[in-house]
Amino acid sequence: MNLVLVAEQTLNGLQLGVMLFLLAAGLTLVFGIMNLVNLAHGALYMVGAYLAAYFYEATGSFALGVVLGLAGTLVVGIAVELVALRTLYERDHLDQVLATFGLILFFNELIAILWGRAAIYSTIPAYLSGHVQITDNLRYPLYRLVIIGVGLAVAVLLWFVVSRTRLGMLIRAGASNRAMVAALGVDIRLLYTIVFGFGAALAGLAGLLAGPIFSVQPGMGELILIQVFVVIVIGGIGSIRGAFAGALIVGMVDTLGRAFLKPVLSAVISPTAGDAAGPALASMLIYLLMAVVLAFRPEGLFPSRGS
């Protein structure tokens, strides 16, 4: 187990964390500010992946695919908010869970009707493929470095918006005390729509980044959704900082666990223990982590103040 391998796996963990952050940020904002449990967040991720892949194929330009995919997801997100979700804000979480689950079924089938059930073709454009030689022994895929870069840039952007702009101030205020913000004369419905649109765009971005390296098929959102929920619970609901921390932690723990748990167990206990328990334990790891965090700090690591 050499240093180069550890370094590479750390980069992998960072990349997974950054993807989870993009999804978690949108979800935690929506939950924190609008108090809306949105199971269909994964559906927006799927829409982003599909639209970007489709436009790339149709126009031949990856950049155009990204722009149109992002715009398209934003439109779909806002449409869903206006049509289906508006009425759910006042309802309790159970109703929201049921309704957004219904939306998941609806979107998965809609995508299956439009593009078929088989996974569609998506790929990295030539100028983003290949490797970067980081050190003498370590080379890392360029595309994944791009993902890390984009994710960190978005994190900085979000931090800037939330802490340095008026919109961010409204968002933070809304997360602490919704009623007061409305009472102060802010158009709360417009705020909600903007926030939801933001979240949808982030999910779409995660989707279009993931499309080229993952399989783009109906139901792809559900595979990653559970990890996203784990992230926002660990990080603290309504908090972008929490989403960032939570995402990086989950990304690292999951990746390093999958990579090193079996060899470590095999070396420390015995090879058969490593074989038997390694893979199973690796799958359970993030849930164990979540249970531990909840046991000691139920509000999460960086709870948004005042909820």
Added chain:
Amino acid sequence: MITSRTWILAAILLLLAAVPPVAALLQQPFYLDLLRRVMIFAIAAISLNLILGYGGMVSFGHAAYLGIGAYAVGVLAHHGIDNGWLQWGLAIGASAVVAAAIGSISVRTSGIYFIMITLAFTQMLYYLGVSIEEYGGDDGMRLKIRSQFSGLIDLNDPTAFYYLVFGILVLFLYLTHRLVNSRFGMVLQAVRSNEARTRAIGFSPYPYRLATFIISGAMCGLAGALLANQTAFLTPEFMNWTRSGELMFMVILGGIASTAGPLLGAAALLLLEDALQGWSVLPKWVHEHWQLYLGVILVLVVLFARRGLAGLLPGRERND
């Protein structure tokens, strides 16, 4: 107190009781199986309604007890123990113990955290089930011989099995009704509606919640044992979080905190799934994309039937 709701519930139960003779008359034995499956899930939904509806604890991990109950039967049968009393006893007992363990940690949290932590535990149990090869892993286990009750009842007789499940359903409906309307149940519901005030009066929520959680888990364990006998097969899929989600939907769809709710919800969801896929009256494009229509129906029910299907029935529930 007998309200108009009680009569309607009685009517539904009567219809269910009439299914075996009617099915025999119409030579459609399949409906016996279908409705028996509906009733088993209704029993699981009733147990979930206890903590979710009345207790306000949204557990995303309830399917774990279906799995534990089923595996109790399967594992004992695998090692040659076919005695139904032992199997079902273990199903209930093991579920209660696991519920106590999970509950002691989870019940301290609430809201989304409770949802997530119960989900986490279920996922861990699911991965555990998948990795134990002795008991089939994710291939699952066949139940070669159904639970034996030393001649008292033969579960291989579809009608006898049906009435046994029916009897358990009625029993659990009654038990839930009594529990919820007892002093214990009153405190539980008070905790759900206003925890601070309940504390102020001097009740600590924790023991009430935990007790309810354990009872609910045990009841669901029995449903798991029944399910194992119903399909004569069990897999870790029984414990999957999507299965938990289905149970939640049955409870929410039927109307939380209502006696008939879980039964209506289970019947509606399962029969709707069956109908959307196979009812010859519907066109082919409904069959092929039935999940789309199911999704739309769920959204519509939430938007327009505020208190679930039970909310559409006339009369008010005593605890509303």
Added chain:
Amino acid sequence: MRKSTVSLRAGLVAAAAFSLFAAAPASAQQKLKIGFISTFSGPGGVIGADMRNSVELALDHLGRKVGGLETEIIYGDDQQKPDVGKQVSDEMVKKHQVNFVSGVIWSNVMLAVAPSVTQAGTFMIGTNAGPHQLAGELCNEMFFTTSWQNDQTPEAMGKHMQDAGLNDVYIMAPNYAAGKDMLTGFKRTFKGRIVGEVYTTVNQPDYQAELAQLRAKNPKAVMVFYPGGMGINFLKQYSEAGLRGQYPLYSVYTVDELTIPAVKHAALGQLETRYWSQDLKNEANVKFVGDYRKKYNGKTPSFYGAESYDGIMLIDSAVRGVKGNLADKKGMIATMRKADFKSTRGKFTYNQNHFPIQNYYLLKAVAGPTPTSDPVMEIQKTVFTNYKDSYGKDCKMKW
């Protein structure tokens, strides 16, 4: 008061329904009913679609009359869940009273469905899943399969890699029963050195971490089992990590006609073992593949489709063998045992346990006919001729 009204109403409804049923005339000519269970929703739905397309094509080729009888086909969706599959099979057997239940993709669904169907005295014609229990101690005269026994395909791969003298092989599969079976089957015939055996989480989307581990071990070859979406992810990432040129990639059930359109050139050079390929040159297969392409927009069928097509043809031969007398089950068993029908794999015979004894080929994904078309799988050589599965000896049936 209300209670009596309700029960009176219920009684009237029951009486009306009964009279309707009693009035229905009994049909003169015997109709053949076939139930086909597969996954038609969710991610597995793409396989079910291919199977259904092939079944429909088979029915077309037979003029919608299987064995000369008017045929009704009923499709059921198992949603990839064993208990739903069992309920669907119960519905087919008890409600629709089908003569044959066929299909089933997944082993765990098959283990729930097959015993219950055969116990009810109905034929079960499996067209994909081949769990070893059904090939061994649970073999049954009412169960036939047109697919294979799960272990045979990896055994063939193991034999090929063994014969090729490969050593230092790195093997990977998802951590569930089928995954473990695949690698066990591989190790049964491959006796070389294995430098790594890795089980990943089911439906895990990202293999970057595992690929880094793989590179660190520097094997001479890689052998994996990643069905469906997992395969698409793995292949894309393997290719993009630049490993295609470095380590030859072998696999079982990872690359097929259903997943190639999603990965395209990333699949080039992939080597798999299989009992069938779209370029097999026998009469039935040429017709099957050609007509499939014509009917379904130029799509190429996969082996899932080929097995399902054969399933219908097997049933056709059975019914013809007893001249349409569906009550003669013993006669149909005897006919099916002869495997006397034009299969898409060519001539084959049945083993004791009603599993086929057939050839296994090494397939490679090569460039398609035109520069823009997808890669196609083509046979490179025959690995096994008339290969029997390893569980037949546990089956107690003798004939």
